Every structure is written in C-alpha cells, then in structure tokens.
Amino acid sequence: MREFWQQQGLRETLLTAVDRFRQQYPxxxxxxxxxxxxxxxxxxIIEAAVTAMLAGENLLLTGPKATGKNVLxxxxxxxxxxxxxxxxxxINMDAAYLIGTDTFRxxxxxxxxxxxxxxxxxxxxxVLDEINMARNEALAVLHSxxxxxxxxxxxxxxxxxxxxxxxxxxxxxxxxxGTRELNEALASRFVILQLPVLDGDGVERLLAAEFPRLMTxxxxxxxxxxxxxxxxxxxxxxxSKAVDLRGLLDALxxxxxxxxxxxxxxxxxxxxxxxxxxxxxxxxxxxxxIAGSMTAAELFD
Amino acid sequence: MQTAGRESRERRALNIVWTAAGEYGFRPDFLAxxxxxxxxxxxxxxxxxxxxxxxxxxxxxxxRQLDRSLLHEIFEDILWLGIxxxxxxRELPVxxxxxxxxxxxxxxxxxxxxxxSMQSLMLRSEIVHTLKAGRCHEILGGPTGIRxxxxxxxxxxxxxxxxxxxxxxxQRTEGILRRFFVFRLMTGQQRSWHIPLxxxxxxxxxxxxxxxxxxxxxxxxxTARSAAGHGSVESCPLPAEDAMAKVRRDFGVPLLPEAERxxxxxxxxxGSHRKVRLYYAKGGANPASxxxxxxxxxxxxxxxxxxxxxCERLKSCLSVYQQPLALPAHKGRFTAGxxxxxxxxxxxxVFTAWQVDEQSDFDVTLLLDASESxxxxxxxxxxQAYAIxxxxxxxxxxxxxxxxxxxxxxxxxxxxxxFAAGDAEGVFDYATRxxxxxGLALPAAAKLLRQAAGRQQLLLVLTDANPSDxxxxxxxxxxxxxxxxxxxxxQDTAAAAKALRQQGxxxxxxxxxxxxxxxxxxxxxxxxxxxxxxxxxxEQLAAAVGRLIEQQVQxxxxxxxx
Numbered sequence: 001m002r003e004f005w006q007q008q009g010l011r012e013t014l015l016t017a018v019d020r021f022r023q024q025y026p027x028x029x030x031x032x033x034x035x036x037x038x039x040x041x042x043x044x045i046i047e048a049a050v051t052a053m054l055a056g057e058n059l060l061l062t063g064p065k066a067t068g069k070n071v072l073x074x075x076x077x078x079x080x081x082x083x084x085x086x087x088x089x090x091i092n093m094d095a096a097y098l099i100g101t102d103t104f105r106x107x108x109x110x111x112x113x114x115x116x117x118x119x120x121x122x123x124x125x126x127v128l129d130e131i132n133m134a135r136n137e138a139l140a141v142l143h144s145x146x147x148x149x150x151x152x153x154x155x156x157x158x159x160x161x162x163x164x165x166x167x168x169x170x171x172x173x174x175x176x177x178g179t180r181e182l183n184e185a186l187a188s189r190f191v192i193l194q195l196p197v198l199d200g201d202g203v204e205r206l207l208a209a210e211f212p213r214l215m216t217x218x219x220x221x222x223x224x225x226x227x228x229x230x231x232x233x234x235x236x237x238x239x240s241k242a243v244d245l246r247g248l249l250d251a252l253x254x255x256x257x258x259x260x261x262x263x264x265x266x267x268x269x270x271x272x273x274x275x276x277x278x279x280x281x282x283x284x285x286x287x288x289x290i291a292g293s294m295t296a297a298e299l300f301d
Numbered sequence: 302m303q304t305a306g307r308e309s310r311e312r313r314a315l316n317i318v319w320t321a322a323g324e325y326g327f328r329p330d331f332l333a334x335x336x337x338x339x340x341x342x343x344x345x346x347x348x349x350x351x352x353x354x355x356x357x358x359x360x361x362x363x364x365r366q367l368d369r370s371l372l373h374e375i376f377e378d379i380l381w382l383g384i385x386x387x388x389x390x391r392e393l394p395v396x397x398x399x400x401x402x403x404x405x406x407x408x409x410x411x412x413x414x415x416x417x418s419m420q421s422l423m424l425r426s427e428i429v430h431t432l433k434a435g436r437c438h439e440i441l442g443g444p445t446g447i448r449x450x451x452x453x454x455x456x457x458x459x460x461x462x463x464x465x466x467x468x469x470x471x472q473r474t475e476g477i478l479r480r481f482f483v484f485r486l487m488t489g490q491q492r493s494w495h496i497p498l499x500x501x502x503x504x505x506x507x508x509x510x511x512x513x514x515x516x517x518x519x520x521x522x523x524t525a526r527s528a529a530g531h532g533s534v535e536s537c538p539l540p541a542e543d544a545m546a547k548v549r550r551d552f553g554v555p556l557l558p559e560a561e562r563x564x565x566x567x568x569x570x571x572g573s574h575r576k577v578r579l580y581y582a583k584g585g586a587n588p589a590s591x592x593x594x595x596x597x598x599x600x601x602x603x604x605x606x607x608x609x610x611x612c613e614r615l616k617s618c619l620s621v622y623q624q625p626l627a628l629p630a631h632k633g634r635f636t637a638g639x640x641x642x643x644x645x646x647x648x649x650x651v652f653t654a655w656q657v658d659e660q661s662d663f664d665v666t667l668l669l670d671a672s673e674s675x676x677x678x679x680x681x682x683x684x685q686a687y688a689i690x691x692x693x694x695x696x697x698x699x700x701x702x703x704x705x706x707x708x709x710x711x712x713x714x715x716x717x718x719x720f721a722a723g724d725a726e727g728v729f730d731y732a733t734r735x736x737x738x739x740g741l742a743l744p745a746a747a748k749l750l751r752q753a754a755g756r757q758q759l760l761l762v763l764t765d766a767n768p769s770d771x772x773x774x775x776x777x778x779x780x781x782x783x784x785x786x787x788x789x790x791x792q793d794t795a796a797a798a799k800a801l802r803q804q805g806x807x808x809x810x811x812x813x814x815x816x817x818x819x820x821x822x823x824x825x826x827x828x829x830x831x832x833x834x835x836x837x838x839x840e841q842l843a844a845a846v847g848r849l850i851e852q853q854v855q856x857x858x859x860x861x862x863x
Contacts, residue, residue, distance in 0.1 A: 091617075102637035104651075109637050217397070224396075228320050235325035236606045236840055237316055275609070277309055281316050287342055288320055291401040 001036070001079040008043045014050050021054065022081040025165035029122050034077035034084045040068045041205055045195060049076055052191050058146050058168040060131070060187070063195035066230075066245035069171035070129060072195070077125035082165060085119035086127045093134040095141035099154060111157045120145060120152055123163030128170040132182050139186055142168075146189035198245070200227055206245075211252055211300075218299035222248060225289040229269070232285060241272045242282045261294045262286070312602045314340035321349025327357075336413055343406035346399070350388045356467040363471045372482065378429040380474045382436065383461040387470070390463035407437035432456055455481050544709035545578065551708075552582035556716050556749075565748050573774050573793050574741045577710055581749070584704070584715040589679060589732035596680030597687060597729065600839070604688050607842050611692040614847030630654035663757035663807075664699040664720065665850075668746045670764045671704035671715070672737035682763055682813060683731040685842055689761070690718060690725035692843075702728050703749060705742035708735040710772045714745055738785060739768035739828070740793035743808075747801055759850065760801065761809045766825035768794045795828045809849045811836060 002015060027033060040046060052059045053076055061069040070086075077084040087098065100114040119126040131139070145152045150162040170190060172182065198206070203223040207214055214222075226248055233243045251268030255261055265286055273279045314332040317340055319325045329352065333344035351360075367376045393399050414434060435445035435456050447453050458477050461470065549555070555562065566579045597604065629639065633654035642648040667686050675682060686702055693700040702718040702725065713735075717727040743762070750758040768790040773782035783789050798808050810829030812821060813836045825833045832852065834845035 103635065104637050104640045109640070220395075221397070231323065231325070232316065232320065235319070236603060237319070237325070239606070239609065277312070280313055284313060284317050284340075284342060285320050287398065287402065288317070288346055289396065289398055291398040293401060294398075 001075060004039050005046060005079065008041070008046060010043060010047055010050070014047060014054070017054050018050060018079055021165075025082070025123060027081055027083065029083065031083040031122070031124070033081060034074050034125070036071065036074040036078050038068075038071045038074075038206065039209065040072040040075045041202055042068075042196070045072065045193065046075075048193055050079070052193070053080060053167055056164075056167070057191045058170070058189055060170045060172065060182075060190035060192045061195055062172050062192060064197060065173055065240045065243055066226075067195040067197055069173075069195055070127065073125070073127045073169040073171065076167075076169065077127070080125065080165075080167075082123065082125045082167075084125045084127055085115045086129060087115045088129045089131050089134040091133060091135070094138050098138075099141060099152065111154065116142070116145070117152060117154070117160065119168075120162045120166050121160055123165035126166070126168045128168060130172060131170040131186075132172040139183075143185060143189065146186075197230065198226075200224065203227065203245070207249075207252070210249055211256065213256070213300040214252065215299060215301060221289050222252065225286060228285050228289065229282065232281065238273065238278050238281050239275075241274075242269045242278070244269060244272055247272060255296050256300055258296060261290055261296070261299070262292055265290065308598060308601055310334065310338055310340055314345050315602065317342055317345035318349040318352070321346040322352040323349075324352065327352065335409060341406060341409075343399075343402040346402065347385050347388050350392050351384055354388060354391060355384075355470065359467045359471065363474075375429055376474075376478055376482070379432070379455075379459065379477065380470075382429075382432055383459045383474060383477075384470060386436075386459060387461035387463055387465045403440055407440040410434070410437045411441075428452065428455075432459065451481070544711055545580065548580050548582075548708055548711050548713055552580065552713055552715060553585050554583040556581035556583045556714075565745065569741060569744050569748075574712075574738070575775060576772055577707070577712055577738065577741055577770075579741070579745055580711050580713045581745075582713060582715045584717045584727060584730050586730055587732050589683075590730045593680055593683035593729040593731060597684050600680075600684055603839055604684055607839055608688045608692050608695075610843035611688060611846060612695045614843050615692055615696045615698070615850065617847070627653050663759055664701075664751050664753075665693050665759045665761060666746065666750055667700065667702045668742070668760060668762045668764075669702065669704040669717075669731055670737050670739070670742075670762070671706040671731060671733050672735055672769075673706075673733055674737070674765060674767065674769075676733045678813065679731065679733050681839070683729055685811075685813065685836070685839060686717075686731065686763060687725050687728045688839070688842060689846055690728055694725065699751075700725075701749070703746050704731050705737065705746065706733070706735040707738040707742075707770045707772070712738050712741045712745060714742065714749070716749070720751065736770040736785075737764075737768055738770040738772070738790075739764065740785075740790065740797045743794065743797040743801055747804070747806055750806065757805070757807060759807045759809060761811060761846070761849075762829075763811050763813055764825075766791075766810065766812050766821050766828060791824045791827055798828050798830075808832060810834075811845065811849070813837075 002018070005015060049059060049061075049072060059073075059076075061072060063069055074084060096114070098114050098116040100112055100117045102109050103112040104110075113121070116126055118124070144150075145162065146168060152160040152162065154160065200223050203226050204219050207219045207222060211219075226243075226245065229238070229243045232238050233240050247268040249268075251264040254264035254267060259267075270279050270282050270286070273282055311332065314334065315328070318329055318332070319327075329348050331348060333341040333348070335341050364377060364380070367373045367380070370376060389399060389403060410433065431447060431449075431452055432455065435447045435452075439445050445453075445456060447456055455477070458473075458480075461473065465473070557565070562579065562581060565581075570577050570579060629636075629648075629650040630652045631650055633652035636651055636653045639648075639651045643651050667689060669682060669686055690700050690702055699720045700718070701716065701720045704715045704717055706713055715730075717730055718725050739762075743760075746760065750760065768785070769787075770785040770790070773784045774789050774793065775782045785793070801808050808829060810825050810833040812825045812833060822835065825835070832849060834849055836842055836845055
C-alpha cells in the first residue's frame with residue numbers, strides 16, 4: 001500500500017507518520033490483516049483520510065454509490081497495518097448486535113462480544129458500512145465510544161477502554177433507498193469526507209487494474225457506459241440500482257470467463273432493476289455503447 | 302393502458318436521445334419509432350448526437366427557413382440524410398457499437414419497405430425514399446440500387462464529411478438544393494417555385510427544433526396572468542344567501558348533510574371567523590381537470606420516478622416506525638434470558654422471532670390551498686398531490702385529498718379523493734379560485750379526519766403560507782375590521798395550527814410557493830413550526846415528504862405534549 005500511495009504522490013511526511021504508527025502498534029493478534037483487492041485513486045482524498053486517522057479521529061465517508069467508500073476504508077486499514085471489522089448496518093440493527101450479547105455456554109450465561117466490542121478491544125479498524133441504514137436510537141450506544149471518552153460500557157460486564165490504535169470509519173450514501181439522515185449527535189463524532197464521483201479516467205484506471213487483459217477500446221466503452229448510467233441516474237431517469245460498479249466488474253469477470261457480453265451485462269447491471277421500464281432504459285444505454293455481437297475475444301487479449 | 306404505453310415509449314425514445322447527447326432536459330421535436338411503435342435506437346441516437354455536435358439554434362433557424370418552401374419536407378429530409386452521414390462518421394471511432402445499430406436500422410428499413418400500403422406509397426416522396434433505400438443498401442454492403450444519374454449525383458452530394466461544422470452543413474445543403482431543385486431561398490411573402498414531387502410524411506428524421514420541456518408551465522402562467530388581469534378574483538362579497546347559492550352551483554354536490562354542515566359552521570365560525578360560512582363539496586370534474594391531466598402527462602417522465610422514490614422512502618419510514626413485535630419462538634435470535642425456562646419448565650422457546658405488522662396505523666389527509674394565488678402552479682400542485690397520494694396508497698397508507706378556497710365569505714372544502722377511493726384520479730379536479738382563509742380551513746379540514754380510535758392523523762398541507770381573505774378579521778366590539786392578510790392572518794392560522802396539534806393531529810406544511818424570500822419561510826415556520834419543508838422542484842418532493850413524515854411518526858409523543 002505504501003508503494004501505491006507513493007505512486008499517487010502522497011506527502012512523504014504522511015507516509016512516515018503511517019510507518020511510525022505501524023511501529024508503535026504492531027499487530028500481533030490472530031485476525032488476518034486487511035488485504036485490499038482494489039486501490040482507491042485520489043491523492044487529496046487519501047491524504048485527508050490518512051491525516052484524520054493519524055489524528056485519532058473517526059471518519060465518515062459520504063458519497064453516492066460507486067465512489068469507493070469501502071475501498072478507501074479497507075485501504076486505510078491495510079496501510080495502518082490493522083485488521084478490519086466490517087459491520088453492515090440495517091434497519092433492525094440494535095445495540096446488542098454491535099456490542100455483544102449474553103449467551104448460554106456450558107450451563108452459564110456469558111458475554112459474547114459483538115464486532116464493535118471486538119474491534120475496540122483489539123485496536124482494529126471498524127468499518128461501519130451504511131451507518132445511516134440503522135435507527136439513530138440503535139446507534140446511541142456508540143456515542144461514548146466515538147467521542148473523547150473512548151470507552152464502552154457493557155451493562156453487567158464493566159467498562160472497556162478502547163485500544164489506542166482502534167479507529168472507526170463509517171460510510172453512508174444519502175440517496176440509497178432505506179437510508180435516513182444521521183442525527184446531529186452522531187454526525188458530530190466524525191470528521192466527514194465527501195468522496196467525489198468517479199470520472200471516466202478513474203473508472204478506466206480501475207478496469208485496467210482489475211482486468212489487465214482488457215484492451216483499451218473495450219475499457220473505454222465500458223467506462224463510458226458506466227458514466228452514461230451515472231448521468232442518467234443523476235437526471236432522475238433511472239434509480240441507482242444499475243449504477244453499480246461492482247456489477248460492471250462482475251459482468252466483465254463473467255465475460256472473461258466466456259459468457260456472452262449482453263448476457264453478462266444483463267446479470268451484472270440490467271437485472272438489478274426490477275422495474276420493466278427502467279430495465280429498458282438501461283438496456284438502451286448499453287446498446288448505445290456495447291454491440292450485441294461483441295465477443296470476449298474482441299475485448300480481451 | 303394505451304396512453305401509458307405511448308408515454309413509456311416516448312420516455313424511452315427521449316432517453317436514447319439524451320444519452321447520446323450527453324445532456325438531459327431538452328426536448329427534440331422529433332422522435333423516431335419503428336412501425337410497431339418501438340423506439341428506433343439508431344435514429345434517436347443520431348438526433349442526440351447531432352444535438353451534441355452542432356449548433357441547435359442555427360440548425361433550427363435554417364429549418365424554419367426551409368419551412369417557407371413548398372417542398373420543405375423533402376428538403377428537411379435531405380438535410381437530415383446529410384447530417385446522419387456526418388454524425389455517424391464522426392462518432393463511430395469513439396462508439397463502435399453505432400455500426401451495428403446502423404446496420405440493424407438499415408435492415409429494418411428495407412424489411413418495412415417490402416410491405417407498404419398503397420396509402421403510404423401515395424404519401425411518400427420517391428426521391429427521398431430512393432435516397433434512403435440507397436443509403437440502407439450501402440450500409441449493408443450492397444450497391445445502392447440508384448440508377449437515375451440525377452439521383453446518383455444527389456446521393457453522392459449527401460456524403461457529408463465527419464468534420465463538417467454547422468455553418469458548413471447549412472452552406473452545403475443550400476448548395477445541393479440550389480443545384481438539384483433550382484431552389485431559391487425566399488423572404489417575406491414570396492414563395493419559391495419547384496417541380497411538384499408530392500408530399501412527404503416520412504417517419505424519418507424530419508425536424509430538429511429543440512424547445513423547453515416546460516412549455517406547458519408557461520401556458521399555465523399566461524392563463525393565470527390573464528385571469529388575474531380580468532379581475533376573476535371577486536372583490537365584493539355577495540349577499541350571504543346568494544353567495545351560498547352560487548357556491549353550491551359552482552362546487553356541486555354537498556359532501557355533508559345540511560344539519561351536519563350547520564353544526565360544524567356554528568362550532569368553527571366564531572371569533573375571528575364569525576362572519577364566515579362553511580361549505581363542504583364532493584368535488585368533481587371541471588375545466589381544470591383536463592389541463593391538470595395534460596400537465597401530469599407531460600411531466601410524467603419526472604413524476605413517475607419521484608413517485609417511486611417517495612414510495613421507497615415511505616416504506617423505509619414505515620419500517621422505522623413499525624416496531625416489530627418480539628415473540629418467544631422455537632427458532633430465531635437466541636435469547637439467553639429465557640434459557641432457564643428450558644431447564645426448569647421444558648419450554649424450548651428460548652429464541653425471539655419478530656413479527657412486523659405491514660399495515661400503517663395512521664391516516665394522511667392532504668389539504669391543498671386552492672386559492673387564485675396558486676393558479677400559476679395549478680398543474681404542478683395537482684401533480685405533486687397525485688404523486689404523494691399514489692405513493693401513500695402504494696404503501697397501504699389510507700389517504701384523502703381535500704382542497705380549500707374562500708369565495709364571497711364562504712370557505713369551501715372540496716373532497717378530491719376520499720379514504721375509500723381506489724385511485725387518486727380525483728386529485729386532477731383541483732381548481733384554483735378565490736382566496737384562502739387558512740385559519741378556518743385547517744379546523745374545517747380536521748372535521749373530515751377519521752375519528753378511529755388508535756389511529757393517528759397526519760394533515761399535510763400544500764400551501765404558499767400566505768393566508769388572505771376578502772373578509773377581514775373583526776375587532777372585538779367594534780365595527781372596523783382588520784384585513785385578513787399578512788401578520789394578522791398568519792397569526793390566526795398559527796393559532797389554528799396550534800389548536801390542531803393540541804388535539805393530537807400531526808400537522809405538516811409543504812410550502813411550494815414560487816415566491817422566494819424570507820417572508821414565506823418565516824410565515825411557514827410560524828404556522829407549522831419545525832414541521833415544514835419547501836419544495837421548489839418536484840425532484841425534492843420524495844426527500845421532503847419522506848423526511849417530514851418520518852419526523853412526525855417518530856416524534857408523535859413529543860407533539861402530543863405541545
């Protein structure tokens with residue numbers, strides 16, 4: 001990760017500070033360290049995020065779909081040499097799910113730590129994914145954990161003082177169905193970084209990194225297709241369901257393995273829209289970029 | 302169903318144009334469809350690409366010039382044949398998929414050409430058809446099939462190069478028309494003369510004259526200004542019985558029995574409203590219905606997505622609001638605190654299952670300000686109300702829609718949709734007239750809320766937060782009265798709103814005024830407190846309504862304390 005960040009042009013002072021952090025808090029636990037599959041591109045954003053982590057802040061990454069929020073969080077954990085605990089938030093999330101719950105083992109009730117407790121105790125990087133999916137009341141339990149107190153009270157089991165290397169990175173997307181606004185109390189416990197939408201170069205770079213065999217013309221068309229869908233969504237013609245970078249990568253993976261191009265795109269993008277009209281709009285957008293007769297041989301070396 | 306299908310196809314065609322243009326919001330006059338009604342992907346993409354590459358204004362002006370000619374339809378087809386060639390060549394290097402789309406289009410054109418009715422044959426222009434067919438044959442790799450030397454020369458001249466500019470397109474087209482049609486561009490009353498080759502009503506690219514999609518809004522605006530100019534707002538109250546008779550005639554069937562109406566009138570028309578009367582009407586079709594439906598159809602592309610978003614948001618909001626019921630179960634989430642029952646009582650239900658009740662336990666009433674001041678936004682308000690009502694219904698939330706206005710001292714509430722109606726079509730009967738005495742309309746609307754025990758009532762008011770009535774506010778013991786407008790009217794409405802909240806009714810203000818300024822915002826805040834949002838574009842509707850309803854359902858207990 002250091003090498004990649006150097007290539008990105010990150011300030012040497014920041015890289016040195018990250019090195020110092022790693023020396024100060026070497027990971028010796030059982031949990032494997034984060035091994036990111038993708039790299040986040042964008043020097044300014046990385047610098048801001050690294051600075052926040054070094055300052056001991058909790059970081060809230062906001063931005064629309066496919067802006068690399070989770071990729072950045074994973075990259076940070078890897079760069080700082082800490083394991084990550086990824087918690088996907090949902091509507092029925094409650095405090096017990098986050099902190100832990102009683103369990104019955106060998107005839108006795110004992111505490112079974114939840115992911116946030118385990119992360120805070122071990123000094124990991126906790127990724128609170130789509131934090132605004134949960135009810136604000138369920139999140140109140142995190143307040144003391146995320147502010148200057150850095151403690152976690154577990155009724156009946158005492159108080160946990162958070163490991164100094166522990167950091168919490170939350171992600172949220174205002175536009176997702178099912179999301180809501182984060183309340184002020186929780187938002188004030190984070191520094192907030194707005195991630196920019198990927199541009200054509202960014203998507204092409206990502207495709208090149210993920211699919212080295214994908215030839216330039218094909219890469220351009222798929223990047224352009226993604227931008228077309230993004231623009232259509234911005235203008236409220238389609239929902240964000242088909243603006244799915246993960247889906248596009250999945251489709252390319254299927255194509256590389258020999259599935260027909262249109263079939264793969266249907267599986268990766270089109271079929272994510274459950275509304276028939278919306279599917280037609282997505283199909284038309286694909287038709288304007290990707291020929292129906294296109295084969296894997298035309299795309300890959 | 303047919304209308305819905307047509308709108309859907311039109312939306313799809315527009316999207317192809319916009320995608321290719323890389324720009325949204327403009328509306329080309331021309332959209333291309335195949336014979337079965339399916340949008341033609343290739344031709345619509347060419348329209349979009351032409352919009353991107355060339356100066357639309359200049360081309361539109363040129364087409365208008367051509368329109369003066371007797372053969373303008375042929376000339377426009379010729380212009381577009383040239384443009385198609387240039388656009389294709391220019392875009393192909395960056396969009397290779399265009400080659401396949403062009404071939405598909407050519408195949409379809411030639412296939413359709415085999416089975417042509419006599420009527421179509423009589424209507425079509427042979428020269429244009431020959432050129433198009435030649436182009437299609439060439440696209441598919443064959444000879445053009447054009448034999449006439451004159452036609453061949455014309456066809457060759459239409460091979461516009463990729464790098465051609467807007468000015469060059471115009472210049473080159475004029476050259477072609479002069480050379481092949483002895484064309485002379487005319488001005489004033491003069492007309493050019495030509496060999497009559499027949500009329501062409503082609504399904505091919507014909508026009509490229511963009512105009513703003515909001516034209517209907519402009520028309521509505523003009524109507525409003527015109528109506529205001531003719532003094533349609535009654536300024537002199539009629540005698541009481543005459544006025545009531547007129548209201549009965551204008552608004553139609555009464556909603557409530559006369560005894561019930563009188564009882565409510567006696568209860569509410571006192572104090573600030575002691576000289577005012579009340580009337581409840583059932584609502585029904587009127588001249589505004591057609592205009593509102595027309596507006597909705599024009600804006601449906603935007604509104605349908607807003608409806609879906611609002612629906613999702615409401616479902617999300619309901620999922621927050623509906624606390625699932627925890628039940629002991631044989632499977633589910635393990636509940637350690639119940640383990641002793643397994644050991645001591647042999648009760649194996651040591652897990653918790655969650656039961657979610659999908660029915661909402663609240664009703665929503667939409668109250669629309671239907672005063673003359675809303676005339677310019679009549680279509681917009683009807684569309685917003687329709688979108689909200691349909692979204693609520695999709696989430697199985699009971700909803701009724703009321704509209705209110707004041708005429709000749711009578712505050713009229715029209716029920717556009719009742720709780721039982723299976724659709725919200727009645728909302729399009731929303732018509733604006735008269736004044737708006739909000740301070741009386743709010744409690745009057747509250748009388749139509751459901752009284753079912755255990756069900757909460759949300760009253761969502763679409764308003765400009767500018768109450769005003771021709772009948773003033775009487776002063777205690779005196780003959781003089783203050784006008785019902787500005788601060789006194791706002792204070793009166795705020796008091797009425799507060800009284801409703803004290804009764805446990807959850808009141809939400811949705812301000813959709815076009816009048817900018819702090820005045821509207823501060824008036825809205827005074828009346829509706831924190832439960833207010835401002836909507837300037839319909840795209841904001843889902844987020845605003847969802848947020849307000851979410852706040853209401855979460856803060857219900859707090860509101861009761863007010």
